[in-house]
Amino acid sequence: MHDKTDILKLFEDSAIAAGHLILDVYRAGAEVRLKGDRSPVTEADEKAERLILDALSRHLPGIPVVAEEEVAAGRIPDISAGRFILVDPLDGTREFIGGHDDFTVNIALIEYGAPVLGVVHAPALGTLYLGGTGKAEKLAIDAEGRVTMRHEIAVRSQHTRPSALVSRSHNCDATDAYIKKAEILERKAVGSSLKFCLVAEGAADIYPRFGPTMEWDTAAGDAVLRAAGGMVSTEDGAPLTYGKRLPGLRAFENPAFIATGHPQERG
Incomplete structure (x- = not known):
């Protein structure tokens, strides 16, 4: 096959x-x-x-x-x-x-x-x-x-009141700080990889994640979001990759990332 x-x-x-x-x-x-x-x-x-x-x-x-x-x-x-x-x-x-x-x-x-x-x-x-x-x-x-x-x-068109998704069980201060700096007022806590999918179907605009995740946590949702027109990027704007071996991280551990329906805005 x-x-x-x-x-x-x-x-x-x-x-x-x-x-x-x-x-x-x-x-x-x-x-x-x-x-x-x-x-x-x-x-x-x-x-x-x-x-x-x-x-x-x-x-x-x-x-x-x-x-x-x-x-x-x-x-x-x-x-x-x-x-x-x-x-x-x-x-x-x-x-x-x-x-x-x-x-x-x-x-x-x-x-x-x-x-x-x-x-x-x-x-x-x-x-x-x-x-x-x-x-x-x-x-x-x-x-x-x-x-x-x-x-x-498909992801939705960007509008004047963007909404963010955060983890119900694993939110952190760095994620809150990112949302505050981006001046996003609307936010919702959701568990699991569904956050990627909600961005993919246009129910939200962005899912920033600064707490630890592993590649198996993100890969499937990342694929759905990319296919819907979005992107998952690291803090420097590069696409999140898989099969990584990064300094200071465990095998298959992700760095911080931002999943968004508006990749053009990430530069």
Whole structure:
């Protein structure tokens, strides 16, 4: 399987299947453990990741996969060829634990540092976003995992009252300072990678992030936003890249970034 349309469909199907599994755990209640970095993990994270990895290994055996829980266990594949997949089976674990519905399943294809395909699925919301193959789409998913609606999305035109999105669980003073300096008065706290998707569909204008994130947290949402006409940039205006090894950061850790629907304004 090498056609990008087929790969994106595989990502879509895998994310929906993982979402079903996650919702089963969500409704039953999940036992929470702490990983070595003190971040939480649940049975839903682990089961969803195994499901996705199994599907990817069957259909895309030649593409290495970097997945959050695999990396936490010390299993990191060779990505030197420049083409690999990033998986976050449950982004927004704190939202999941806290009973909020804005947690997501994230799968993205990276080629030479750029996210070229991405899927972000919010199973509790019945929503899935796709980015790649020349367009971004928003899908409605019913309780049986069937697509009941599909339409293209795009960032909105800039207007006089821009709105910003911030992390519900990981906001920081530097992000607040950026929003204040930019004179953005309207802001909303949202969990997980949905923030990229809300900018992509024109529900907000900007998502600045100065707290720590990992590449699997951002790649799928980044792909959706780029396909919708936006961009995710570092503080110096360069596109955020993947497969990084930056001084002072852990492997696969992102620097601060700004996700925006108006990349021309970033210079």
